[in-house]
Amino acid sequence: MKIARFTRIAALGAVAAFALAGCAANEAPAGNGDSSAPADGGSSLSGTISATGASSQGSAQEAWVAAFQTANGDVTVNYNPTGSGVGRENFISGAANSNFIGSDRAFNDEEIAAGGFGACVTDDIVEVPAYISPVAIAFNLDGVDTLNLDAATIAGIFSGEIDNWNDDAIASQNEGVELPDQAITPVFRSDPSGTQETFTSYLEATAPDVWTDEASDEWPLDIGEGAQGTSGVKQAISAGAGYIGFLDASQADGLGQTAVKVGDEYVPYSADAAAALVEASPLVEGRSDHDLAFEVDAAAAPDGSYPIALVSYLIACTEYEDPEVATLVKEYIGFVTSTEGQEIAAEAAGSAPLSSGLQEQISTALEAIQVG
Structure with missing residues (x-):
């Protein structure tokens, strides 16, 4: 698919911490205009x-x-x-x-x-x-709350090439973390999913030597465990020791979190870091x-951005x-x-x-x- 080389949108500036005013939900919505709102401030929509x-x-x-x-x-x-x-x-x-x-x-x-x-x-x-x-890479590993992973390691885990949590590829990026001798179970979406396409696009762009499949909203491999919807992925990871999967970051609370390597640093997911990539x-x-x-393009992620x-x-x-x-x-x-x-x-x-x-x-x- 062709893309514009020079067109850029000032799309997502720095993301501030927003606080909702208590009356926000009771105000007239800032829609496409106020043509639907009568003079008394009520709504004529139905x-x-x-x-x-x-x-x-x-x-x-x-x-x-x-x-x-x-x-x-x-x-x-x-x-x-x-x-x-x-x-x-x-x-x-x-x-x-x-x-x-x-x-x-x-x-x-x-x-x-x-x-x-x-x-x-x-x-x-x-x-x-x-x-x-952000699309979070979340896991369920007893005693481990955070991990650092680079693209090749993430691709290896989800392609089945890395199948144990104490593999050197993981351990070498997480000094001081006690990794168990435990099988890894990747969780993917069993239904066609744009989140899945976002994740496989990241793998295809950043680790093509390991992840040899094209980006797709359908999971291309036979390994791991499929789950329906974002909620199903979270439930599967939460219930399975040694499980790891990808899901919208809004649903990743309570699970182990992954910082993803971009350049020379590991970047944890955040709204700001995701905005930097899209910007x-x-x-x-x-x-x-x-x-x-x-x-x-995840492969072009600027320093400090979250690439998924x-x-x-x-x-x-x-x-x-x-x-x-x-x-x-x-x-x-x-x-x-x-x-x-x-x-x-x-x-x-x-x-x-x-x-x-x-x-x-x-x-x-x-x-x-x-x-x-």
Whole structure:
């Protein structure tokens, strides 16, 4: 896939620690505009929209939906964290629960060219980043809370070449850590997942001599244990001594944490470090102004950045059969990607808020959704 060499977005500046004001959920959402808000400050929005998709967005979506429905008492937003692959399939098939979707990757060039998005009147779609988060490598190892690992070692573990926790490749990077003589069990996603594609993209880009498979949202190997969704991965790691897996960082609490080597240092995951990687990434070349798909290259991760960063999207139609649905989708995504919405996600899920420059681009992109 070709990428722009020189186009850069001032996408994700330094991420500050955000504190939500106690009344934030009761304020009118900072959506695409205030055309829906009557003069008395209430909301004129009403109706129901439904979505399926990325489970990585689960915690953020719960918070977004609660705040949006509080501000718009006659609106119902249903978000079912089915996983990105199911979300994209539903959007293509035109499933009734897919007025918009969440996906841990944008549609690729081949999918865009093929079209056939059954949820939409036309094949013209809007794709905007809404949730940016590190993908944590988490483990369950008695007496060990943190580990340092480089790309080749991570690839060796998940390809099965390194199958015991006291292997020299791990021990040499963790002096003073008492590693047990215990089998390693990698955990992967059993369902098609954008988080999985983000992780395998990292392996393909940074350890090609060890990880010889192409990036994919489906796990390519027969080793390890599969689990459904982000919650399933966490449950599997938590329940299995010696288990290790990858999942959205918002769900990694209580598990052992991995600092990943970038350059000469080991970088623990954080919203700031994930933002630094995405900030250095260009947009995919040849897309419309309302298709803001990033091309993230883990091999080009700058010093101090965390090299496994998830850019999760909200995907919608530019034209809907029902104008009420179009209005609600436009307003909801506008709220999610607003400063208020991003602060809510940072508080609920530890994600990296979008920069003001990227928010402006998203606001322009959302204008492509026809509401009248």
